[in-house]
Amino acid sequence: MKFDRPATANPIDRGRVVGIPHDRIDGPAKVTGSAPYAYERHDVAPNAAYGWMVGSAIAKGSIRSIDTRDAEAAAGVLAVITHKNAGPLGKGRMNTAHLLGGPRIEHYDQALAVVVAETLEQARDAARLVRIDYAREDGRFDLKAEKNKAVPPKSDPDTGAGDFATAFPKAAVRIDQTYTTPDHSHAMMEPHATTAAWTGGKLTVWTANQMIAWAVRELALTFRMKAEDIHVMSPYIGGGFGAKLFLRADAVLAALGAHAVGRPVKVALARPQIPNNTTHRPATIQRIRIGASKDGVIDAIGHEVWSGDLPGGGPEVAAQQTRLLYRGVNRMTAHRLATLDLPEGNAMRAPGEAVGLLALEVAMDELAEACGVDPVELRIRNDVQYDPEKGPERPFSSRKFVECLRQGADRFGWSRRKAVPGQVRDGRWLVGMGMASAFRNNLVQTSGARVSVDGQGRVVVETDMTDIGTGSYTVIAQTAAEMLGVPLSDVTVRLGDSHYPESAGSGGQWGANSATAGVYAACAALRGKLAQQAGFNAEDAVFEGRAIRSAGRTIPLKDAAGRRGTSAEDKIEFGDLTERYAQGTFGAHFCEVGVDMFTGETRVRRMGGAFAAGRILNPKSARNQVIGAMAMGVGAALMEELTVDTRFGYFVNHDMAEYHVPVHADIPEQDVLFIEELDDKSSPMKAKGVGELGICGAGAAVANAIYNACGVRIRDYPLTLDKII
Numbered sequence: 001m002k003f004d005r006p007a008t009a010n011p012i013d014r015g016r017v018v019g020i021p022h023d024r025i026d027g028p029a030k031v032t033g034s035a036p037y038a039y040e041r042h043d044v045a046p047n048a049a050y051g052w053m054v055g056s057a058i059a060k061g062s063i064r065s066i067d068t069r070d071a072e073a074a075a076g077v078l079a080v081i082t083h084k085n086a087g088p089l090g091k092g093r094m095n096t097a098h099l100l101g102g103p104r105i106e107h108y109d110q111a112l113a114v115v116v117a118e119t120l121e122q123a124r125d126a127a128r129l130v131r132i133d134y135a136r137e138d139g140r141f142d143l144k145a146e147k148n149k150a151v152p153p154k155s156d157p158d159t160g161a162g163d164f165a166t167a168f169p170k171a172a173v174r175i176d177q178t179y180t181t182p183d184h185s186h187a188m189m190e191p192h193a194t195t196a197a198w199t200g201g202k203l204t205v206w207t208a209n210q211m212i213a214w215a216v217r218e219l220a221l222t223f224r225m226k227a228e229d230i231h232v233m234s235p236y237i238g239g240g241f242g243a244k245l246f247l248r249a250d251a252v253l254a255a256l257g258a259h260a261v262g263r264p265v266k267v268a269l270a271r272p273q274i275p276n277n278t279t280h281r282p283a284t285i286q287r288i289r290i291g292a293s294k295d296g297v298i299d300a301i302g303h304e305v306w307s308g309d310l311p312g313g314g315p316e317v318a319a320q321q322t323r324l325l326y327r328g329v330n331r332m333t334a335h336r337l338a339t340l341d342l343p344e345g346n347a348m349r350a351p352g353e354a355v356g357l358l359a360l361e362v363a364m365d366e367l368a369e370a371c372g373v374d375p376v377e378l379r380i381r382n383d384v385q386y387d388p389e390k391g392p393e394r395p396f397s398s399r400k401f402v403e404c405l406r407q408g409a410d411r412f413g414w415s416r417r418k419a420v421p422g423q424v425r426d427g428r429w430l431v432g433m434g435m436a437s438a439f440r441n442n443l444v445q446t447s448g449a450r451v452s453v454d455g456q457g458r459v460v461v462e463t464d465m466t467d468i469g470t471g472s473y474t475v476i477a478q479t480a481a482e483m484l485g486v487p488l489s490d491v492t493v494r495l496g497d498s499h500y501p502e503s504a505g506s507g508g509q510w511g512a513n514s515a516t517a518g519v520y521a522a523c524a525a526l527r528g529k530l531a532q533q534a535g536f537n538a539e540d541a542v543f544e545g546r547a548i549r550s551a552g553r554t555i556p557l558k559d560a561a562g563r564r565g566t567s568a569e570d571k572i573e574f575g576d577l578t579e580r581y582a583q584g585t586f587g588a589h590f591c592e593v594g595v596d597m598f599t600g601e602t603r604v605r606r607m608g609g610a611f612a613a614g615r616i617l618n619p620k621s622a623r624n625q626v627i628g629a630m631a632m633g634v635g636a637a638l639m640e641e642l643t644v645d646t647r648f649g650y651f652v653n654h655d656m657a658e659y660h661v662p663v664h665a666d667i668p669e670q671d672v673l674f675i676e677e678l679d680d681k682s683s684p685m686k687a688k689g690v691g692e693l694g695i696c697g698a699g700a701a702v703a704n705a706i707y708n709a710c711g712v713r714i715r716d717y718p719l720t721l722d723k724i725i
């Protein structure tokens with residue numbers, strides 16, 4: 001199905017199943033421990049041996065010699081695989097560094113060997129006996145030091161409109177500030193993990209991965225195999241946040257190990273291996289200049305971002321939102337990329353906006369203060385209903401940003417905020433309120449599905465879409481139930497298997513909208529078949545109450561499907577509506593904090609937000625996504641930071657004891673309001689993404705609340721007490 005013109009009325013609009021806050025259909029399997037995760041496939045891969053990764057102890061250089069003899073002789077060891085005996089490996093396209101290093105070493109904790117043994121403990125123990133003699137080379141590890149050597153990345157050209165350089169100095173009110181954000185780690189609950197097995201020349205992997213089809217393609221390139229000889233399964237995933245977008249070392253090592261020992265092998269990264277072996281969100285330096293009239297109307301806005309990555313890597317595109325969020329005739333955005341020999345940078349939840357808004361929305365708070373305009377009112381004054389770089393000929397598909405600001409402010413009690421900092425005290429706490437805009441691009445991706453109705457009328461949906469804790473199982477079941485007129489309990493959803501039709505996968509908050517649109521397409525095809533088999537004209541057949549009705553006749557769905565059942569496969573393919581219309585998701589965050597006047601400790605007291613993201617497919621799972629992302633925004637504001645050792649080139653705090661993320665007790669109250677909105681240009685579902693929107697701006701609302709509480713403006717995240725005091 002081609003989606004190249006705005007959606008008209010369709011069965012989803014009935015809203016009997018879609019749009020209802022259903023519990024997760026996969027919830028019971030998860031809470032009873034019966035949902036099989038990648039490392040637990042004893043059922044399908046019995047007698048698996050255990051692999052343990054040996055990571056590089058240097059950041060850059062090469063292996064002079066590697067001695068595996070003691071490890072091989074250790075109790076229970078079955079094999080030790082390094083670059084010397086792994087056989088010729090290709091390289092996938094999506095990773096910057098090799099997933100098995102050697103003799104060249106590209107980053108600290110790059111995998112250099114896997115030790116396979118009968119038990120996990122034996123493998124871990126023997127891994128310490130692998131002796132590597134390194135030839136260490138100097139590397140570049142400090143973004144600040146490399147900033148001036150940063151270059152424009154090919155992947156993300158500068159943008160602009162009007163004449164920023166001339167207009168900015170002339171503006172009545174000018175903000176010119178620099179903000180920094182540190183490297184972040186995804187810190188998802190389930191570590192990277194894979195069970196791999198070979199049968200003849202065919203490879204099967206059960207792996208925690210957000211993008212099944214990408215994993216197949218990358219494995220094919222790595223092992224120089226045909227894609228059809230590779231079977232990837234990832235039905236349950238304990239969080240991803242972008243850490244599992246790509247094939248990672250655990251999958252390659254498990255496959256190598258399984259090949260060497262002739263039986264299934266499983267590899268999970270230990271928590272301390274994750275931050276340096278896998279990807280992270282790169283640190284940024286951001287300069288923001290805003291020129292406005294005395295009443296806060298923006299005339300010139302500029303956002304420059306510096307980040308670093310390994311040679312061949314990409315930038316953190318933190319200026320993205322500044323292209324679309326506010327008005328202003330004169331504008332510029334620029335990304336600059338430095339070469340760093342730190343571990344590989346890549347996407348983490350809302351790559352770009354998540355840290356871009358940490359800077360932009362504090363700059364807006366500074367502008368509000370400079371103009372003496374309320375921060376909510378300032379944003380309303382700078383709303384724009386079209387792409388401000390391209391002009392009115394490229395309107396937004398839908399943009400209920402002002403509604404988010406107004407309704408969010410009302411619900412939060414924003415009018416009680418004191419404009420001057422340091423006015424409110426509660427015992428030893430200085431109390432303040434802050435707000436920030438939320439924006440995240442709405443991306444869409446081709447997505448396929450197969451849907452069938454069997455002889456009993458049961459519906460089965462199959463797609464390689466993944467559920468990384470987001471609720472994909474549930475919204476997909478809701479879509480099929482709505483389209484085919486059956487209760488949710490009649491639908492079985494099978495996900496995360498490369499034998500199913502290729503889907504959008506889970507990334508960039510495109511998953512729910514794109515994947516359900518793919519299921520919509522397959523259901524539309526199936527409705528056509530079923531109506532025809534029932535002798536109906538497909539156009540006027542109504543699917544309702546487990547039956548098909550047309551021209552006064554009603555036929556049970558199962559009879560229309562026939563004894564052997566009926567199935568259909570299709571995919572949604574998006575045309576140029578994303579070119580013709582700017583597509584984004586919007587919101588407004590509000591936060592109240594207390595800052596301890598003696599210690600500088602910040603405590604979030606409550607948060608609230610209003611969000612507009614098209615049709616909300618399931619308000620319960622959507623809220624879950626938003627509050628989780630808001631918590632992640634609090635992490636970015638107050639505690640998350642991978643500390644770089646700029647001498648040796650690695651992240652020092654590589655475990656959950658030292659890389660802090662918020663827990664429930666850190667955020668006592670979160671309120672989420674969804675603004676009613678249907679976006680007919682985003683997909684036939686009229687939905688948009690919502691999985692990443694909640695992190696965008698949340699941290700800036702915290703930073704602005706801290707300023708309002710105590711009058712301390714910090715522009716270097718995280719805003720820890722040592723900086724506040």
Ligand code: MOS
Nearest residue numbers: 242348349507508
């Ligand atoms: Mo997302 S950072 O594309 O999983």
